Amino acid sequence: METGTTLGAWCDGHNTRPLKCSERFPSASKMLVGSQVLRTFRKSYPGYVFIALPVAAISLFLIIPMVASFAISLTEWNGFQPPVFVGLQNYRILLLEDQKFRQAFFNTTLFVLLGMSVGPTLGLLSALLLNQNIKFRALFRTAYFLPVMTSLVVVGTVWRYLYNDHGLLNYLLSSLGLGSVRWLNAPNEILWGRLPLISVVVASIWQGFGFETVIFLAALQNIPKDLYEAAEVDGANRFQRFWHVTLPGLRPVILFVYIIGIIGSYQVFDQVYVLTLADFGPLGRTRTIVAYLYDNFFSYARLGYASAVAYSLFLILAVFSYLQLRFFSRQE
Amino acid sequence: MYGRITRWGSIVSFWVLLGIALAACAPAPTPVPPAEATPTPPAEEAPVTITVWDYYGEATPIEPLIAAFEAENPNIKIQYEPLDWDSINEKFVVAVSGGNSPDVVTVDMTWVPGWAPLGVFADLAPFAQGELNGVPLDEAFTAGQLESMRLGDQIVTMFYDFDVYSLYYRADIFEEKGLEPPTTWDELIQVGKQLAEDTNGDGRADRCAYLVAADTFHFSQFLFENGGSLLTPDNSAAAFNSPEGIEALRFYTDLILKEGIGMHWTEEDAVGGVKDGRICMFSDGPYYMGVLAAGAPEMAGKIRVAPHPGNVRPGSYLGGTGLSTPAGAPHPAAAWKFIEFAMRPENQIGVYTYAGAAPGLRAALESEEVNQPNEYLGGQRGLPVFLEATETAHHFPYVKQWAEIDEVIGAAVEAVLLEEKTPQQALEDAAAEVNAILSR
Numbered sequence: 001m002e003t004g005t006t007l008g009a010w011c012d013g014h015n016t017r018p019l020k021c022s023e024r025f026p027s028a029s030k031m032l033v034g035s036q037v038l039r040t041f042r043k044s045y046p047g048y049v050f051i052a053l054p055v056a057a058i059s060l061f062l063i064i065p066m067v068a069s070f071a072i073s074l075t076e077w078n079g080f081q082p083p084v085f086v087g088l089q090n091y092r093i094l095l096l097e098d099q100k101f102r103q104a105f106f107n108t109t110l111f112v113l114l115g116m117s118v119g120p121t122l123g124l125l126s127a128l129l130l131n132q133n134i135k136f137r138a139l140f141r142t143a144y145f146l147p148v149m150t151s152l153v154v155v156g157t158v159w160r161y162l163y164n165d166h167g168l169l170n171y172l173l174s175s176l177g178l179g180s181v182r183w184l185n186a187p188n189e190i191l192w193g194r195l196p197l198i199s200v201v202v203a204s205i206w207q208g209f210g211f212e213t214v215i216f217l218a219a220l221q222n223i224p225k226d227l228y229e230a231a232e233v234d235g236a237n238r239f240q241r242f243w244h245v246t247l248p249g250l251r252p253v254i255l256f257v258y259i260i261g262i263i264g265s266y267q268v269f270d271q272v273y274v275l276t277l278a279d280f281g282p283l284g285r286t287r288t289i290v291a292y293l294y295d296n297f298f299s300y301a302r303l304g305y306a307s308a309v310a311y312s313l314f315l316i317l318a319v320f321s322y323l324q325l326r327f328f329s330r331q332e
Numbered sequence: 333m334y335g336r337i338t339r340w341g342s343i344v345s346f347w348v349l350l351g352i353a354l355a356a357c358a359p360a361p362t363p364v365p366p367a368e369a370t371p372t373p374p375a376e377e378a379p380v381t382i383t384v385w386d387y388y389g390e391a392t393p394i395e396p397l398i399a400a401f402e403a404e405n406p407n408i409k410i411q412y413e414p415l416d417w418d419s420i421n422e423k424f425v426v427a428v429s430g431g432n433s434p435d436v437v438t439v440d441m442t443w444v445p446g447w448a449p450l451g452v453f454a455d456l457a458p459f460a461q462g463e464l465n466g467v468p469l470d471e472a473f474t475a476g477q478l479e480s481m482r483l484g485d486q487i488v489t490m491f492y493d494f495d496v497y498s499l500y501y502r503a504d505i506f507e508e509k510g511l512e513p514p515t516t517w518d519e520l521i522q523v524g525k526q527l528a529e530d531t532n533g534d535g536r537a538d539r540c541a542y543l544v545a546a547d548t549f550h551f552s553q554f555l556f557e558n559g560g561s562l563l564t565p566d567n568s569a570a571a572f573n574s575p576e577g578i579e580a581l582r583f584y585t586d587l588i589l590k591e592g593i594g595m596h597w598t599e600e601d602a603v604g605g606v607k608d609g610r611i612c613m614f615s616d617g618p619y620y621m622g623v624l625a626a627g628a629p630e631m632a633g634k635i636r637v638a639p640h641p642g643n644v645r646p647g648s649y650l651g652g653t654g655l656s657t658p659a660g661a662p663h664p665a666a667a668w669k670f671i672e673f674a675m676r677p678e679n680q681i682g683v684y685t686y687a688g689a690a691p692g693l694r695a696a697l698e699s700e701e702v703n704q705p706n707e708y709l710g711g712q713r714g715l716p717v718f719l720e721a722t723e724t725a726h727h728f729p730y731v732k733q734w735a736e737i738d739e740v741i742g743a744a745v746e747a748v749l750l751e752e753k754t755p756q757q758a759l760e761d762a763a764a765e766v767n768a769i770l771s772r
Binding site: 079081182184185187188279282295297298299300303 | 422
């Protein structure tokens with residue numbers, strides 16, 4: 001090695017086989033990496049300055065609370081007295097013993113299955129209709145989207161009035177001589193006790209499918225027209241055009257709608273809270289995971305346990321999102 | 333693959349380490365000092381601002397006191413924060429656990445059993461020194477009220493308004509049918525049968541019914557009236573599954589299931605049912621006089637109150653509103669001054685005149701203003717009926733798990749009303765659940 005040159009600079013010009021110079025001289029490798037990092041930083045530090053604020057904000061309001069919440073989930077803490085470290089006990093009880101959590105998980109999954117079966121389908125159907133050359137298309141689009149912009153509390157309150165024993169729905173049923181139904185408090189004998197949850201699902205679909213309509217409509221308008229023309233020339237009928245052109249064209253949007261929809265649906269809370277007057281009844285049949293989290297945090301002052309519920313929900317969502325991404329990437 | 337894992341591992345490790353480092357640097361959650369550690373009240377001569385949280389809403393009796401209090405105490409300013417009853421609970425948990433306690437807060441007396449054992453409230457005993465505005469505490473309040481204000485030797489709240497249940501009934505319909513309000517359970521069924529109408533022939537009342545709600549407030553009334561209790565005297569196990577409890581639940585739910593005179597009520601309040609004739613009898617607290625007057629003014633003169641029909645003995649839950657100071661409040665001495673000011677008899681009368689509720693203080697309850705004939709009740713003096721009920725009322729047990737237990741009991745009543753369990757099954761299952769909660 002020539003005198004007066006650094007080991008890193010010398011290695012730059014003396015790569016050897018079978019071992020690289022940096023592998024033969026590990027200290028040179030570190031120096032090389034260090035100088036590269038410094039060079040890269042010098043080149044791009046304005047970028048780091050620009051992202052510093054968002055990174056700080058995300059750290060402060062998202063990452064740190066998440067880490068803190070995980071730490072709290074390992075404790076028994078009522079918020080008023082010092083927390084006591086209990087390790088994974090909260091998770092053990094939650095996943096192995098807690099019947100209420102199982103009920104909440106089942107209810108939420110049923111809500112997701114029903115909601116995500118009907119909601120996006122309705123959204124796609126309405127988008128297909130609005131994609132035709134019809135009059136007042138903008139008006140319909142706005143009308144479908146209006147409930148999405150309305151507060152969930154307002155929507156919940158309106159639907160609660162509709163579902164009341166003396167509400168509009170029962171008035172219509174009674175007018176037809178069908179008697180009234182306790183939509184939000186039905187006994188076990190009606191739909192295995194699931195009518196209250198189904199009532200919540202219906203209100204949620206009404207509120208949310210306009211979002212999917214707008215997303216699907218935008219995606220439909222981006223599918224090249226010449227693909228349809230080519231399919232038509234090939235003799236494809238309307239259904240075949242939909243199946244072989246429209247659906248593949250919508251695939252990324254369908255993935256987006258389902259991932260966002262499932263994540264949002266698993267976090268359902270507001271409408272259930274309003275519709276059931278915060279008791280998530282009858283007999284906990286409308287209690288969702290977030291409702292159970294809320295109860296543990298605010299009503300029972302079990303902050304550690306509530307944090308464990310939150311992390312369990314996070315894990316469920318992470319698994320579902322991963323599976324969806326895997327499924328759709330295989331399809332690609 | 334290895335590179336990806338390393339990269340992702342580095343990113344995750346970075347955020348976790350950063351989070352832990354920052355979390356470690358951040359101040360630890362401020363534990364609430366135990367209430368018994370409250371020192372002898374210091375004199376607060378320097379100007380201070382105290383925060384007052386009030387859940388009364390528009391009809392608040394607290395806000396009108398502020399100007400007079402500030403004029404009398406120029407060194408104390410009040411930051412008044414009106415909150416909803418629905419949300420004050422949540423805000424309180426977050427504020428106190430985060431070390432941002434208000435100085436004075438209105439608390440529902442049904443929340444006190446769950447919070448007080450956790451040391452949430454400052455001990456007001458050193459400030460009160462056995463008196464309130466110069467009157468011995470045992471003269472200022474009834475024995476039942478004093479018991480519910482205390483946790484051991486501590487005083488955790490001051491009874492600002494009280495809530496006990498009595499019977500509201502449609503006096504116009506009673507008069508029309510020549511009926512008197514029932515005084516016993518048997519009479520309740522007899523009177524109910526003469527009132528209730530089954531218009532659709534399903535065997536259940538849909539007009540002029542007795543309101544049956546699946547909650548602990550209403551069920552505990554029947555439980556107490558039948559000689560039962562919610563928990564054992566040492567609060568270590570469920571007691572509502574006693575033979576008295578099972579009989580009480582059977583009677584309560586049979587008002588619908590067997591007698592066909594009750595209506596399973598799931599709406600937010602009873603006002604709508606009283607207005608449209610679905611409900612002719614229901615039990616509730618004195619504050620409901622104000623609720624009805626505001627929500628159903630057209631029913632003025634048609635409603636009366638009477639003692640709720642008893643069985644073995646009279647009984648009701650005892651609740652209401654307390655004025656408390658959280659243990660971490662920055663200015664407890666100034667907060668006590670405000671509480672004492674609000675508890676003066678002349679200011680307590682405002683609980684009735686502004687909010688239509690029953691003042692907690694005995695002197696206010698006996699005052700002429702509060703005992704005026706109530707126009708809405710057709711000239712009846714309503715508060716003495718409720719005052720009488722306080723003598724035999726019971727507060728909910730002081731256990732930190734009360735909120736969970738309350739929910740379990742309500743679900744047991746609901747399971748019977750939905751005909752999914754017998755009263756015995758429902759209460760046995762609920763007792764097992766409550767015992768598990770208590771042993772945690």
